[in-house]
Amino acid sequence: MKIDLEHLHYWMCAIRESNDPKRTLDAFWKGQMQSKEWLITNLRPFIKNWVRIEIHGGWVGVLASMLFQSDIPAKYILSVDIDPECEPIAMMMNKGEEQVGKFRALTADMCEVPTHGDIIINTSCEHITQDQYAAWLNNISGDPLLVLQSNDYRIPEHVRTADSLEDFKNQCGVNVLWSGSLKLQLYTRFMIVGKLKR
Numbered sequence: 001m002k003i004d005l006e007h008l009h010y011w012m013c014a015i016r017e018s019n020d021p022k023r024t025l026d027a028f029w030k031g032q033m034q035s036k037e038w039l040i041t042n043l044r045p046f047i048k049n050w051v052r053i054e055i056h057g058g059w060v061g062v063l064a065s066m067l068f069q070s071d072i073p074a075k076y077i078l079s080v081d082i083d084p085e086c087e088p089i090a091m092m093m094n095k096g097e098e099q100v101g102k103f104r105a106l107t108a109d110m111c112e113v114p115t116h117g118d119i120i121i122n123t124s125c126e127h128i129t130q131d132q133y134a135a136w137l138n139n140i141s142g143d144p145l146l147v148l149q150s151n152d153y154r155i156p157e158h159v160r161t162a163d164s165l166e167d168f169k170n171q172c173g174v175n176v177l178w179s180g181s182l183k184l185q186l187y188t189r190f191m192i193v194g195k196l197k198r
Contacts, residue, residue, distance in 0.1 A: 001037055001040065001066065001069065001070055002069070004069060006096060007068070007069055010065070010092060010093055010094070010096065011062075011065070011093060013092050013095070014060065014061075014089045014090075014092035014093040017088075017089075017092060018060075018085075018089045019085060020085075024060055024089055027059055027060045027062045028062065030184075030185070031184040031185060031186060031187070031189075032062070033062075034182065034184060035123070035149065035182060035184070035189045036062065036063045036066050036123075037066065038180075038182050038189070038191070039063070039121070039123070039147060039149065039191060040066060040067060040070045040072060042178060042180065042191065042193065043072065043119070043147055043193065044070070044071065044072055046145055046177070046178075046193060047072055047073065047119075049073065050073045050074075050075040051072075051073065051074060051075065051117075051118040051119050052074075052075060052076045052077075052078075052116065052117045052118050052119070053067060053074050053076070053077045053078070053117055053118070053119045053120075053121065054077070054078045054079075054080065054113075054115060054116070054117035054119070054120050054121065055077065055078070055079045055080065055121045055122075056080050056110035056113070056120065056121065056122045056124070056136070057080070057081060057110060057122055057123055057124025057127060057128075058079030058080055058081050058086070058090060058105065059079075059081055059083075059086055059090075059124075060086050060089040060090050060093060061079050061086070061089065061090025061091070061093035061094050061103075061105060062093060063079075063121070063123065064077045064079045064090065064093070064094050064097075064103060065093050065094050068094065068102070068103070074102075075102065076101075076102050076103070077094070077097070077102065077103050077104075078104050078105075078106060078117065079094075079103070079104070079105045080105075080106045080108050080110050080113050081105070081106075081107065081108075081110075082107070082108065082109050082110070083107070084107045086105065086107070087105045087106065087107045088105075090105035091103075091104075091105045110122070110124075110128075110136055111128075111132055111135045111136045111139060112139070113139070114139075115139065115140045115141050115142070116141075116142075117144055118144055118145065119144055119145045119146075119147065120140060120144045120145070120146050120147070121146075121147040121148075122136070122147070122148050123147075123148075123149040124149075125148055125149060125150040125168075125171070125172070126150045126151055126153070126158040126159070126160055126161050126162075127157060127158065127159065127160075128159065128160060129159055129160055130160055130171065133160065133171070133172075137173070137174075137196070140196060143195065143196065143198075144196075145177075145193065145194075145195065146174055146192070146193070146194050146195060146196065147191070147192070147193050148168075148172055148174070148191065148192045148193075148194070149189060149190065149191045149192075150162045150168050150171070150189075150190050151187045151188060151189050151190060152164075152187055152188050152190075153186060153187030162190055164190075165179055165180070165181050165190050168190040168192065169192060172192055172194070173197065174192065174194035174195060174196060174197060175195045175196070175197055176192055176193075176194045177193050177194050177195065178192070178193040178194075179191065179192045179193070179194075
């Protein structure tokens with residue numbers, strides 16, 4: 001996908017103005033960017049109309065910015081992250097959309113945030129325990145499309161990795177509409193597009 005110059009400018013501003021530019025740059029690792037592009041490519045066939053998107057575990061807002069630059073018709077994106085350092089970075093990362101009311105970053109626990117999106121994205125499934133994930137899933141209202149990502153990368157902050165795509169499906173407990181694996185240099189990313197079991 002193509003990144004336009006205006007968004008690239010805001011990315012650079014977000015990095016420069018963040019309290020820890022090196023940490024912010026972690027969001028631009030090759031594997032991170034490939035995972036986000038892969039998500040957008042495989043989500044696109046499911047979307048027919050303008051949608052409201054919520055990203056839970058939205059980090060510094062790169063995925064939101066990439067979604068706005070894709071051909072996915074996003075009329076509004078809310079990016080939620082528990083780390084208060086992320087909110088001002090994400091707001092700058094998506095400054096153009098924020099200025100016209102299409103984007104908001106929120107510091108909150110994803111397990112406690114009321115949901116209103118047509119699409120709920122959680123690319124941080126490895127960062128929450130199974131009990132936290134269950135609480136998060138139970139808190140989702142309506143019948144949104146769910147996009148879930150995890151991986152098999154075992155580092156201290158990953159408290160619930162998956163050994164395989166099948167393992168990830170079992171962890172998630174949703175009706176699977178699409179699933180896949182993406183082999184990256186350090187780990188394999190797993191992804192599910194699905195719906196709540198009602």
